[in-house]
Amino acid sequence: MKILITGGGGMLGQKLIAGLAKVGSLNGKKIESITVVDAYKQSQALDGFDFKITSKIVDITDRKECDAMIAEKPDVIFHLAAIVSGEAESDFEKGYRVNVDGMRNLFDAIRLHSDQYCPRVVFTSSVAVYGGPYLDVADDNFILQPTTSYGVQKAIGELLLNDYSRRGFLDGVGLRIPTLCVRPGLPNSAASGVFSNIIREPLMGIEATLTAGKDASMIFTSPRSAVGFLIHAAQIDTALLGARRSLMMPGIYATLGDEIDALRRVAGDKIVGFIKEEIDPFVQEMLTSWNFPRFEAKRARSLGFTCEDSFDELIKTHIADELGGQIPGLTK
């Protein structure tokens, strides 16, 4: 079993490698090698696994580089490579070049490899494929009408995944992954950064800025659950998906205000005191344009995808996975 991870140099890719090391096999087939490619970052900490890991710098906007990756015939491809929402909004052409044309390069390399080759492709779509006006509760039949360029590019990716799968070129599963929270490490340029910042920094005893109004809402899942989604998607019976290869993943609905309430329950008033309010009009506008409703992820749940039960649990997952079970901010 050979695995390829595109965009694997990022946080989720690195956690996915660790998750794959833990399971050791997919559908009973032992993982023998993982190739991790990224446009920018070499993977870190690749020692100590039971399988061979190769890390490469690859630009998926170059079709020849995609052909070279696919020449190795990976059995499972996790396609995580993408320009994130903030950058796709500020650099229109780069977003389309990577998120749409890069994906087509990868898919066409697979399509034209040989008739017999049909790898499982797990594609990280996003809740950003949705856009208002919403119903009170959105379900699996709700229209995809994104209100950001990033969301449009991910929705196009989903459509391509359906068509290439229907044609038998690849065996795709798309995951509309809720906003990751609490996102560890440093902020990236995603406009959704505020949702993590106001939890992560206060827990460390560092001031964080609430850059949008408290009623801004979103759907969340933990990095741990997201890795679980990816590994589960690599193993499910895709015959159960029919023509619709992408699934809204389970997540926790919360407003920024709900997040602060949960933080108070889990970590107390002192930690909440590290949050300062200062509205950023750009962030406020993007969050208002999303303003995500509650979502019933019935299809995904029926296929065995699971996540935490509450925002409190998301914070506890972060404390367990990233902070060694401690809250450093309490002693500052």
Next chain:
Amino acid sequence: MKILITGGGGMLGQKLIAGLAKVGSLNGKKIESITVVDAYKQSQALDGFDFKITSKIVDITDRKECDAMIAEKPDVIFHLAAIVSGEAESDFEKGYRVNVDGMRNLFDAIRLHSDQYCPRVVFTSSVAVYGGPYLDVADDNFILQPTTSYGVQKAIGELLLNDYSRRGFLDGVGLRIPTLCVRPGLPNSAASGVFSNIIREPLMGIEATLTAGKDASMIFTSPRSAVGFLIHAAQIDTALLGARRSLMMPGIYATLGDEIDALRRVAGDKIVGFIKEEIDPFVQEMLTSWNFPRFEAKRARSLGFTCEDSFDELIKTHIADELGGQIPGLTK
């Protein structure tokens, strides 16, 4: 007022020119010139109008040719150019090259022309953007999950239209046009041809083949109504559309069986006798994959888009517009 029509050499484009000649102006601005471009067909019968008509062979898959078209700064662009459903299914690469990359060429030519230029772009999408499994009645919030390559390409076109409009590069209106019926002239390679064939040929006293089962269903509108949609779309206040630039158009739901019943009511048993049943597995499979439900086109109706009330009326429109009010088959 300068108008550009892409893919204007086809049946709908030619009827659109006649329709524009009839109205003479759009939103009170006199039509001064129409440029009709097509990859294959020169326009016919372009004399006798009050405005200048220029017909050109243009390949929209060539970005330079798109730049040249846009250099003339048309005020309204009707983007009809497309590879139809049957051909997009049989020639995978050509469908994407024209229906996706060609559209992006056109849109990018507009985007990069100048900051001040923002033409109205009326895009012919299609009911093929939908796919089952359906609800009993689909509405404007129903998910776009096409089950053909043509449908995927049109859905991608809609997403691009939203994003380019939101960014202020163009002022788009997308129309999910029901299957045209009765389509005049010779069959094209659309798999949906049977829906027209079994009406058009019998009315002429010519045998027609029912190539799919009678329960295959679809949503229809007449070419006359479709031209009405296009001309209305060129004039509506797009502020009313919000972020969702494409609209499901009103149409008549009918099965092949309903069509035959309507034909019997309008033209009698003798005409229905010209229909012979012989299932074509390829057509049967495509029609089954669509199997369109009833559809509430509330948004479009609220914005003033209208069509016929029944399939009987669609047949009467055809007899009036194409057969001079007569049914030639009755005297054969």
